[in-house]
Amino acid sequence: MGSFFDEVGDLSRFTARFFREGFRPPFEWSEFFKQCYNVGNRSLTLVGITGFIIGMVFTMQSRPTLIEFGAVSWMPSMVGLTIVREVGPVLTALICAGRIGSGIGAELGSMRVTEQIDAMEVSGTNPFKYLVVTRVMACIFMLPLLVFFGDALALYGSYLVENIKGDVSFQLYFNQVFDALAFGDLLPSTFKSFFFGLAIGVVGCYKGYNCSKGTAGVGVAANTAVVVSSLLLFILDFMAVMVTDIFYDL
Amino acid sequence: MSRVKEFNTENSTAGAETRECVLEIKDLRKSFGTNKVLNGFNMNLYQGESLVVMGKSGSGKSVMIKCVVGLMEADRGSIKILGKELTHLERAALDQLRAEIGFLFQGSALYDSMTVRENLEFPLRRHAARMKNDADTETLVLEALESVKLAHTVDLMPNELSGGMKRRVALARALILKPKIILYDEPTSGLDPITSKEIINLMQEVQQKYNTSSLIITHDVDCARVISDRMVLLVDGINYAEGNFKELSQSVDPKVRAFFK
Numbered sequence: 001m002g003s004f005f006d007e008v009g010d011l012s013r014f015t016a017r018f019f020r021e022g023f024r025p026p027f028e029w030s031e032f033f034k035q036c037y038n039v040g041n042r043s044l045t046l047v048g049i050t051g052f053i054i055g056m057v058f059t060m061q062s063r064p065t066l067i068e069f070g071a072v073s074w075m076p077s078m079v080g081l082t083i084v085r086e087v088g089p090v091l092t093a094l095i096c097a098g099r100i101g102s103g104i105g106a107e108l109g110s111m112r113v114t115e116q117i118d119a120m121e122v123s124g125t126n127p128f129k130y131l132v133v134t135r136v137m138a139c140i141f142m143l144p145l146l147v148f149f150g151d152a153l154a155l156y157g158s159y160l161v162e163n164i165k166g167d168v169s170f171q172l173y174f175n176q177v178f179d180a181l182a183f184g185d186l187l188p189s190t191f192k193s194f195f196f197g198l199a200i201g202v203v204g205c206y207k208g209y210n211c212s213k214g215t216a217g218v219g220v221a222a223n224t225a226v227v228v229s230s231l232l233l234f235i236l237d238f239m240a241v242m243v244t245d246i247f248y249d250l
Numbered sequence: 251m252s253r254v255k256e257f258n259t260e261n262s263t264a265g266a267e268t269r270e271c272v273l274e275i276k277d278l279r280k281s282f283g284t285n286k287v288l289n290g291f292n293m294n295l296y297q298g299e300s301l302v303v304m305g306k307s308g309s310g311k312s313v314m315i316k317c318v319v320g321l322m323e324a325d326r327g328s329i330k331i332l333g334k335e336l337t338h339l340e341r342a343a344l345d346q347l348r349a350e351i352g353f354l355f356q357g358s359a360l361y362d363s364m365t366v367r368e369n370l371e372f373p374l375r376r377h378a379a380r381m382k383n384d385a386d387t388e389t390l391v392l393e394a395l396e397s398v399k400l401a402h403t404v405d406l407m408p409n410e411l412s413g414g415m416k417r418r419v420a421l422a423r424a425l426i427l428k429p430k431i432i433l434y435d436e437p438t439s440g441l442d443p444i445t446s447k448e449i450i451n452l453m454q455e456v457q458q459k460y461n462t463s464s465l466i467i468t469h470d471v472d473c474a475r476v477i478s479d480r481m482v483l484l485v486d487g488i489n490y491a492e493g494n495f496k497e498l499s500q501s502v503d504p505k506v507r508a509f510f511k
């Protein structure tokens with residue numbers, strides 16, 4: 001238990017350091033763009049395919065129930081709300097935790113073990129800025145975009161099912177989706193995605209940057225990065241839902 | 251812990267004191283928890299000489315050399331590089347000082363996401379004070395690679411190189427800023443005898459060509475014999491004995507003898 005609190009303390013300090021160093025020039029722009037590309041490139045296909053399938057499955061499974069209650073025309077609104085508010089962000093973030101978080105953990109971990117991080121330091125570079133800040137920023141910046149992408153494909157998958165089974169047109173389906181969605185749905189979910197990105201980036205970097213020596217350390221870093229960031233995602237999600245709930249009540 | 255008196259710096263390297271002292275370590279102490287690694291280590295490196303530090307595995311050689319470049323913070327003691335006290339330096343000043351120091355890491359430490367060219371460009375671009383335009387960078391990169399005889403590898407990735415080639419590229423990277431001091435952390439470890447010899451020859455060439463001062467950490471006796479002007483033995487966290495190779499290899503002290511068997 002003591003080590004758990006140590007870990008939480010270290011992680012918070014690492015996050016604080018990210019905010020302290022992240023907004024102080026000079027910025028490593030080219031490395032940042034490279035990392036954005038990496039984040040997108042690593043997860044785009046997976047996020048797309050998963051979103052598409054989830055959208056289809058979700059629609060196929062809720063169809064019979066909605067028909068029973070004679071509410072099948074509500075399908076687009078219901079799917080739209082669930083995907084955009086909850087399923088899209090959380091699913092995308094979980095995939096990214098597995099894909100990007102572990103990648104960052106392993107990459108920085110092996111750089112630590114083979115003294116590449118030390119070599120950077122000696123070459124007059126602040127490795128925290130060059131490696132950590134750029135990666136975390138890339139995650140923060142890219143995650144909302146990936147969530148949009150995942151949402152879009154999930155909705156498209158759902159539309160296909162509705163189109164085949166219920167003969168709903170593209171126009172009608174998406175009109176209904178956007179009628180149901182308010183700005184108040186998009187804003188919290190985007191905001192949430194930023195925090196998910198922060199969590200994935202910070203945990204992956206923290207685990208890799210403080211990787212213990214030896215090749216076994218790299219595996220552990222990659223592995224724990226996924227576990228810890230996934231857990232953190234759910235905690236953040238819970239907190240986000242509570243906060244939005246307060247705002248709805250106002 | 252008695253130091254071996256007869257191998258004092260004074261009588262073994264006559265005239266060294268008249269030369270400029272580029273690196274001075276005094277009473278360096280460092281421990282990790284209860285593990286006391288360095289226990290009052292003293293050492294001087296003079297302009298133009300090759301100083302070999304020998305010690306058993308785990309005796310703290312890497313820790314010592316990492317304190318010198320500020321990768322680790324010493325618990326106590328003073329480190330003076332080119333007349334500047336390391337412990338009081340701000341980041342910018344420290345980086346400026348680091349541009350004068352080349353560091354060859356124990357495992358080469360090439361950036362494996364970058365090509366050989368980018369690896370060599372990295373210190374050039376980073377040490378802002380020495381930033382050159384692109385044409386200059388290109389010639390410097392090729393010149394450095396040429397001096398380790400690997401100009402043809404410039405567009406390869408590190409994982410396409412053999413261990414010995416990696417070490418040579420790492421050497422080129424350490425040299426590219428034409429540093430005044432080069433620190434070698436076990437330059438020949440993990441290499442076969444022939445490749446080791448090549449690396450040692452390269453180190454000697456560099457020494458003559460640029461008139462640098464070298465601090466070489468090793469436990470390879472052959473390497474020490476060939477390259478050392480002077481040696482320091484690191485035992486029990488202190489500079490246990492000093493002298494040139496011949497003096498030390500004829501010592502009667504059992505702890506010193508253990509190195510030369």
Ligand SMILES: Nc1ncnc2c1ncn2[C@@H]1O[C@H](COP(=O)(O)OP(=O)(O)OP(=O)(O)O)[C@@H](O)[C@H]1O
Nearest residue numbers: 282285287305306307308309310311312313314356
């Ligand atoms: N970051 C660290 N944290 C804790 N202990 C460390 C750390 N770095 C080194 N040590 C300890 O310091 C001691 C000396 O390590 P060091 O790497 O300097 O040995 P070395 O003399 O370079 O050995 P080798 O020849 O095997 O490279 C070892 O006992 C090691 O466990």
Ligand SMILES: [Mg+2]
Nearest residue numbers: 311312356435
């Ligand atoms: Mg070592």
